[in-house]
Amino acid sequence: MKKYLGILLLGLVALSPALAQNKVKLTIESWRNDDLKIWQETILPAFMKKYPNIEVVFAPSAPTEYNAVLDTKLKAGTAGDLITCRPFDKSLELFNAKHLESLNNLPGMNNFSEVAKAAWSTDDGKTTFCVPMASVIHGFLYNKAIFRELGLSEPKTEAEFLATLQKIQASGKYSPLVMGTKDQWESATMGYQNIGPTLWKGEVGRKGLIAGTQQYNKGGFLQAFEALAKWRPFLPRGYQALAYPDAQNLFAQGRGAIYPAGSWDIATFRQMNPKLELGAFKPYTFPNLGATQCVINDHPDIAIGLNAASKNKEAARTFLSWVASDEFAQLYANALPGFFPLANVSYTVSDPVAQTFLSWRKECQASFRTAYQILSRNANPNNENDLWNASAQVLNGTMTPKQAADFVQSRLASWYGPQKGK
Incomplete structure (x- = not known):
């Protein structure tokens, strides 16, 4: 028996490296x-x-x-x-x-x-x-309690969105649209790149910029700057000095009704104010411009x-x-x-x-931010930074939508081959 056990133990020892x-x-x-x-x-x-x-x-x-x-x-x-x-x-x-x-x-x-x-x-x-x-994913967050109080419903088109902002403003109690321009990036990321994909038809427009067949100062890309300019009267008082954390605080405290957002903000607001009744609606469409198919920035x-x-x-x-x-x-x-x-x-x-x-x-087509693939490989001028700057200036009223679009386009064309001369 001892001999048998010894052989068995030797066998297990021999197997252990293989098992390991x-x-x-x-x-x-x-x-x-x-x-x-x-x-x-x-x-x-x-x-x-x-x-x-x-x-x-x-x-x-x-x-x-x-x-x-x-x-x-x-x-x-x-x-x-x-x-x-x-x-x-x-x-x-x-x-x-x-x-x-x-x-x-x-x-x-x-x-x-x-x-x-x-x-x-x-x-x-x-x-x-x-x-x-x-x-x-980009979209809009809103305060459900304020919407209930003012008898508002989620807007689906640009006309409904602007009418909703006007009703909130008429109440005199809340900031209709909570966003600042101090940090610039929100103006482009949560503004221009939020509502724009529906106008430039998502991947069609984004890939068109890369191929040089579409430009920032034409078609849906110009229309997006024009649509963004319509937000200006509804931003908080002193929005030019409002940084990203300031806007988050203002909305979390229930002082504003609609917050142009990314889904990354959900967890932040859950932590800042667990009692805040959050709702969300997707980027609106533009039937008057023929843009009826929603496109989300699924970045x-x-x-x-x-x-x-x-x-x-x-x-x-x-x-x-x-x-x-x-x-x-x-x-x-x-x-x-x-x-x-x-x-x-x-x-x-x-x-x-x-x-x-x-x-x-399930309801919308998907695209992502236009400047992220290929178009921002140049350090200066940089397409992403130019979009931040131009979008903020449109909201500040220091650039017209056409001036902003021309600025972004000319700087991209200055270095990017497929856009040169356009």
């Missing part, structure tokens, strides 16, 4: 250090329960340091197996430098539309190198890719396929309300306002 080798450890690089608890307590346990032989560690860096830290690790060969990808050019640089692998044949990638993949694909759209995780925010130098590629691909699944979508959407998974899979969110934003995907 079956357990693979993956590390995720990320800038979202504020999400650490969510990954540790919700997302990764769900994956590891399904795949017990794969251990995953979420190891974020500070957001402002992420690019530099990641570059250093990649050059030294010490970066994690999975790389969290920022949208557009930074991740494209990593792919072109052969730090990220193509994921074209990854199971689950067919769950994503071309728009969803655009922020993490080559310029020709033929190769995708990160699995899209989430986007943010890509975050994705995840495979480090080309990883020694655990098979396990990493298993994890990435799971990120493309409905199980991941359900977990992520509820852990971070207002950040919406980009996969065309079935999931629901528990926050009712976040669910409202999400429902617009």
